[in-house]
Amino acid sequence: MTALLEAHALGMRYGRRRALTDCTLNIPPGHVVGLVGPNGAGKSTLLKLASGFLSPTSGTISVLGNTPGSGTGQLARVGFLAQDAPVYPSLSIADHLRLGARLNPRWDQGFAERRIAQLQLDPTQKAGKLSGGQRAQLALTVAAGKRPEVLLLDEPVASLDPLARRGFLNHLMESVVEDGTSVVLSSHLISDLERVCDYLIVLVSSRVRLAGEVDEITATHHRMVCTRRDPGALPAGLEVVSATHTDRQSTFVVRSDAPLPAGDWAAERLSMEDLVLTYMEAADSAAAEPATSATSTGSAAGAGSTEGAEVAR
Numbered sequence: 001m002t003a004l005l006e007a008h009a010l011g012m013r014y015g016r017r018r019a020l021t022d023c024t025l026n027i028p029p030g031h032v033v034g035l036v037g038p039n040g041a042g043k044s045t046l047l048k049l050a051s052g053f054l055s056p057t058s059g060t061i062s063v064l065g066n067t068p069g070s071g072t073g074q075l076a077r078v079g080f081l082a083q084d085a086p087v088y089p090s091l092s093i094a095d096h097l098r099l100g101a102r103l104n105p106r107w108d109q110g111f112a113e114r115r116i117a118q119l120q121l122d123p124t125q126k127a128g129k130l131s132g133g134q135r136a137q138l139a140l141t142v143a144a145g146k147r148p149e150v151l152l153l154d155e156p157v158a159s160l161d162p163l164a165r166r167g168f169l170n171h172l173m174e175s176v177v178e179d180g181t182s183v184v185l186s187s188h189l190i191s192d193l194e195r196v197c198d199y200l201i202v203l204v205s206s207r208v209r210l211a212g213e214v215d216e217i218t219a220t221h222h223r224m225v226c227t228r229r230d231p232g233a234l235p236a237g238l239e240v241v242s243a244t245h246t247d248r249q250s251t252f253v254v255r256s257d258a259p260l261p262a263g264d265w266a267a268e269r270l271s272m273e274d275l276v277l278t279y280m281e282a283a284d285s286a287a288a289e290p291a292t293s294a295t296s297t298g299s300a301a302g303a304g305s306t307e308g309a310e311v312a313r
């Protein structure tokens with residue numbers, strides 16, 4: 001089965017600045033992939049590499065088995081919506097749809113017109129006179145009207161009001177179900193991603209910290225609360241992602257492929273938001289104090305420790 005997106009040791013530098021480092025991914029097709037991470041983590045860079053807007057400075061990337069941007073066939077299969085929702089200010093909405101029809105072999109004019117009508121936008125209005133959210137809706141309509149096999153969306157809902165956001169995500173899910181479209185979307189709104197994504201990538205400081213199917217990720221991560229102890233005192237086979245301590249109590253987020261063994265701790269699953277924040281904080285602490293000694297079995301997040309909070313390698 002051809003992967004939706006495959007990357008091997010993918011790297012991207014802008015001059016001396018690293019935007020992506022040693023990124024290896026293999027995402028099966030048919031997924032809705034949530035791409036999360038703090039500002040500057042490398043999310044837009046990954047999406048631009050996947051769409052062919054940028055070429056990597058090291059490593060390889062393929063989308064649906066082909067090099068991104070390699071020929072008109074590949075361009076037609078991949079729809080990309082950049083973060084700033086680019087539109088042509090002097091062209092009308094109808095002009096944008098005409099342009100979409102000219103440039104895209106699988107263009108769906110009926111879909112695009114219906115969507116513009118649903119949004120109650122006037123087709124004769126110039127794009128430069130639209131609000132930020134309306135511009136984003138127009139850019140989304142053009143990207144989706146291509147009827148691509150993969151939609152790459154860089155923070156598509158950031159400028160939409162809550163109702164429009166819900167409408168957009170519902171529409172996205174419909175095209176996933178009806179047309180089998182795969183989607184990769186970046187967002188800082190984890191609750192939105194939680195509703196629609198079945199695959200998650202957490203990027204922090206240019207590196208992939210966590211990637212996998214949401215069901216598998218949520219089944220294998222646990223928060224354990226117990227009397228104060230070192231991570232090294234936990235059962236073997238648990239990968240400690242983060243550890244925080246009070247005088248009497250320790251709280252660990254651990255990853256374990258096997259069911260958690262019974263013991264003198266309380267354990268619970270984490271929400272997607274808790275998981276993402278744990279990996280982001282862990283990577284942050286590791287970056288802040290890279291030289292401190294590691295304390296336990298392993299972590300995708302790196303090594304380091306802060307007072308009251310540790311991250312294990």
Ligand SMILES: Nc1ncnc2c1ncn2[C@@H]1O[C@H](COP(=O)(O)OP(=O)(O)OP(=O)(O)O)[C@@H](O)[C@H]1O
Binds near residue numbers: 044046
């Ligand atoms: N054109 C560019 N020239 C130089 N550096 C760049 C350029 N584009 C991005 N960067 C740098 O690359 C890194 C990754 O940026 P990127 O835009 O991919 O992050 P992001 O995760 O999408 O951030 P945000 O959530 O703020 O949109 C950042 O350090 C950024 O400053």
